[in-house]
Amino acid sequence: MDIRRLPGLTIAKLAVGPMNNNAYLLRCTSTDEGLLIDAANEAARLRELVAFEGPAVSAILTTHRHGDHRQALAETVEFAGAALYAAADADELPVAALYRDPEGVPHLFTGDSLFPGDVGKTWAPEDFVSLIDDVEARIFGELPDETWFYPGHGSDSTLGVERPHVAEWRARGW
Template sequence: MSYTGKVTVGGTPDVHELADLIITKVAVGPMSNNAYVLRCRHTDEQVLVDAANDAETLIEVIGDAGLAAVVTTHGHGDHWQALAAVVEATGARTLAGADDAEAIGAPVDTALVGGDEVAVGRSRLEVIHLVGHTPGSIALLYDDPEGMPHLFTGDSLFPGGVGKTWSHDDFASLIDDVESKIFDRLPDETWFYPGHGDDSTLGAERPHLAEWRARGW
């Protein structure tokens, strides 16, 4: 597999080609956020996960195929700074977790809850609600019928730990949700794509769950 998931701000996007879906990962500044353009091979419909910043770069990656929707993984400003400009340029619909919708700096057309589905042409992404980093954080699961599951985790799960929390209760909620809704459910080969930095697999991170819980972050 030539895809590595290692991207830098101002660098070349990385492309993960699956049987039915093409995933293009790009990093945008100034906080080195990841954004992901998902494209259905059958219909060419595209969905963007997190219009984080640098609308010009995102629109270039989107290209001539247009954009059906933008899904915002959570309400923190570094994940939606380019949302209004991308929507204005493409006419895309906006989707976000219901409990974060009011925190996002553009109107949200569809408020998502756990178990909802987001269409990318013929492919479907399942919404997983993860409470702790923010009240309405979501992850998006693409269970590839031809291969391993793929999971877009926003800032709820990274290589090396769960996302930042601001209280013991928030951490307990997030680690519980990540363990029960992700690690207890999905196999080790699940590839996940976080909101910042490199990708990883659940198998690489699973041995450290008890360590994360014990350290409290």
């Protein structure tokens, strides 16, 4: 388990399943309220993650509908007794404001849309154009270089590390 401790928030990351999906637990250090992001696989290991440094989670967020990101969802919702949200509902999360970085550094959970070194895999050229346009406009176009992002697979990174490569990704296509 990878742990990142921030002022007021702990982010715990656990890779699960054969595709090494990242499941994240966000835990408010003052209230112990928790949010689980992507109940991907291995419900028993997710149970341990949910119990990390606190009593429970109040919400589970699924970043997108790929099967590898929700294989343990039903079992995890059942044992956690948490409310379930999809990425489109993120603004309604009761724990959405549990972390306000005093330095103003944003933290973004990208599912399979952005990874260190590329955007997510698509199956058609028009899907790639749609994805990279969206990532460029809504992520790189709105957030500062200091922004940490946490992908659905692999390592965390910052937008500043990845920003110089966006034109390469676009030129490479899929």
